[in-house]
Amino acid sequence: MIEYALLFGLGFLAAALIAMLVAPAVHRRIVLYTENRLKATMPLSPQEIRAQKDMARAVYAAENARTMQELLREREASVSLQISNGTLVKEASRLLGENQDLKAQIHDMSVEAADSRSKFRRTEIDATNLKEALRRTEESAVAKDLEITALVKRIERMLSDIDNLKIERTTRETEIENLKMRVQALRDEREELRRETRLVTKRAKDAEIRLAQEEHKVLRLDDRLAQAMAEGVDKEALLERRTREIARLKTGVKSANAQVRAAVKALRAANLPVPDFKEIAVAEQEEASPAPIAAAVTADLAEELRHRHTALTERLIKAKTGANDKALREEIADIAAKMIVLTAANEGEKSPIPELLRANSTRGAGKELTLAERVLAIEPSLAGPQVSQSPRPE
Template sequence: MIEPLLFFVLGLLVAALLWLLLLPAFWRRATRLTRQALEQSLPLTPNEIAAERDRLRARFAVEAALAARREEKARAEVLAARAETGECLRVEAEQRREDAVRVQLLAERETEREILQARLTALEAERDELQQAYALAQTTIAGLELQRDTLAARLHAAVDLSEERRLHLEERGCEAENLRAALADETRRSAELRLELQSKDIALRAAERAAESLENEAALARIKRGEMPGEDSTPARDGNLRAGRA
């Protein structure tokens, strides 16, 4: 396990040593090639140097003009971007306001929906209660109709019975009228008999008083004749009483 690692490290060290040995040769060749390229690219005469300078000036002027144009274009783009950004910000702010309004409207709609849902639940509960009440009312109505039919039958029977009783009462009324008339006749007759009895009683009392007066007169007459007052007074008085009652 350690030997492969040692061989690998040894190989790396050998490769590094070879690279260090070959590095100066590579460096010298790279330096020589770079110098040759620079010497070939640099002008060697004053005319070439002036031409190169003019070319560089023209190139710089063109690049400066292009840079100025690019700068102006960039400024215009920046201004346009700023304007667009401002417009975007304004649109975004307007959109945010609209979103806030929409959110508020959605909240209001949600609140209204909850209220309507609660009302719907209450209405459904009320509908169920009304259905139960309707079923109970139907049952009650059926029972009441049955009671009505029973009461109607009883009413017809009671009407028939009352009609019979009315006819019977009318008959009894006629009989009562007849009895009242008979009673009135009997009352009148009783009054007449009572009056007759009173008159006879008065006449009897008058006869008794007359008999007493006659008896008194007879007693006085006997006294005058010298008779005893007690003799024969009783038969005479009885005869007078019988005569007075007759």
């Protein structure tokens, strides 16, 4: 590293030494060139300066004289050009006038030619119009002849049409008479239909009134059905409690008998006197009570009545005409009969319904089934042994 620095310093010093040696020669050369240039550009004496001024004045005077000569020549040329221009303007004015005269002549000749052409065309048009008028006249004459012929034929047709119209008028008068008679018949028929409509309307109103009454009956029967169902549920609960109590008592009696038997055995084993007593007889197997079966049948009947009542209510609401009044009455009567049967079953032996049914079970000949007969047809056991059973309606 130091070697490189020493070499660099040595080179720099050598270059500086060479520059110092060459610098005086270069300086002398520059001074020489500068002196020569100054000598060439600057005068060396006042005479030379005056000579240069005189030479400049002479050159300026010569240039000025030459310029004046050129200006004079240009002025003369301009004057000659102005003179020639005036001559040309006059010639152009003359030519322009002649041109305008020629144009006027050409225009006049064109107007005359146009007038001639227009006259010729008008003449041709007049000739054509005359030919066309002649042709139209001939055609109109032929057309009038044809029109006259057509009018004659038309008059003949009109005469025949008049005869036909007379015949048709007579026919129309006959048809009008027939239509009048038919209109009168239709009016009579309309009056008859109006009377029938009023009658049908009256019947419909009566049917609506009866339907409302039947609806009220159905509502009352529904209330009675709900009451009977509530009573049936209460009786079923009471019966179930009684059954549980009887079972409990039976169990107690059995346990007491077992204890008594054990005591008797103990006394006999001890050779002690046995007191005289009787065991409480308890049947091991009893006949099945019909109460649960009757309760199940009653519940099924109540459910059936509820469903039928709902369906009947929907039918009554949707009914718009009295076409199914008879079927609805039969349905209501059947529901009422089954309601009475359900009430009698819920009330049991204390119910007064069987006596009422036996008192009203007679049926007249040719009459519809009464409510009592419907009840007996559904449940013949309510009639008792005195009344014969009637067949159940389908």
